[in-house]
Amino acid sequence: SYELTQPPSVSVSPGQTARITCFADALPKQYAYWYQQKTGQAPVLVIYKDTERPSGIPERFSGSSSGTTVTLTISGVQAEDEADYYCQSADSSGMYVLFGGGTKLTVL
Amino acid sequence: EVHLVESGGGLVPPGRSLRLSCAASGFTFNDYAMHWVRQAPGKGLEWVSGISWNSGTTGYADSVKGRFTISRDNAKKSLYLQMNSLRAEDTALYYCAKDEGDLEYYFDYWGQGTLVTVSS
Numbered sequence: 001s002y003e004l005t006q007p008p009s010v011s012v013s014p015g016q017t018a019r020i021t022c023f024a025d026a027l028p029k030q031y032a033y034w035y036q037q038k039t040g041q042a043p044v045l046v047i048y049k050d051t052e053r054p055s056g057i058p059e060r061f062s063g064s065s066s067g068t069t070v071t072l073t074i075s076g077v078q079a080e081d082e083a084d085y086y087c088q089s090a091d092s093s094g095m096y097v098l099f100g101g102g103t104k105l106t107v108l
Numbered sequence: 109e110v111h112l113v114e115s116g117g118g119l120v121p122p123g124r125s126l127r128l129s130c131a132a133s134g135f136t137f138n139d140y141a142m143h144w145v146r147q148a149p150g151k152g153l154e155w156v157s158g159i160s161w162n163s164g165t166t167g168y169a170d171s172v173k174g175r176f177t178i179s180r181d182n183a184k185k186s187l188y189l190q191m192n193s194l195r196a197e198d199t200a201l202y203y204c205a206k207d208e209g210d211l212e213y214y215f216d217y218w219g220q221g222t223l224v225t226v227s228s
Contacts, residue, residue, distance in 0.1 A: 042203060042218040042219065043153065043218055090214070095158055095167025097169075099154065100152075
């Protein structure tokens, strides 16, 4: 098995840039996906296949990948971006889907 | 517009069974794989199970393998999760999630969830 490791929390002031990392160990690199979950709501996909942004997601959300670490970047953070963010990956050879532990983004 | 509506949750004693359902609308159900993802109170997301468009491929998390069974009825546009031998640690909000394709293994739409509480 393998794990996806995220920092438990990240704090930024409005207008600053937030970066949330996700480290994948042991598994050959698969695509990573990012979800935003606001309190009391279902998750929403914000980044897919490392860097792609679904329609309707603001341009300030972007993704990048380097080695075994993927990063979600939110540029010009707004108060409405305060949420939990989860990275996710999968081993397509055996339907093994894994989420990171989640990162709570606080907008100060 | 895609809609996923879960039902069937409730309070159940340990060792008993429960069957969750997910009614889908707004897309061609039989073109997509479907999944169940759960979230224990105050905890993170955990993938539970997934099924391909034609039910030919299914997968389970180790934590539920042998106890839970996923199925679907394409004619009824419905997804199911049969949960047997329930344990306290199965207590969670269970989300139905649509795969972006047929086993692309990521989720572009989610329902609002149905709460399962396992307690005596």
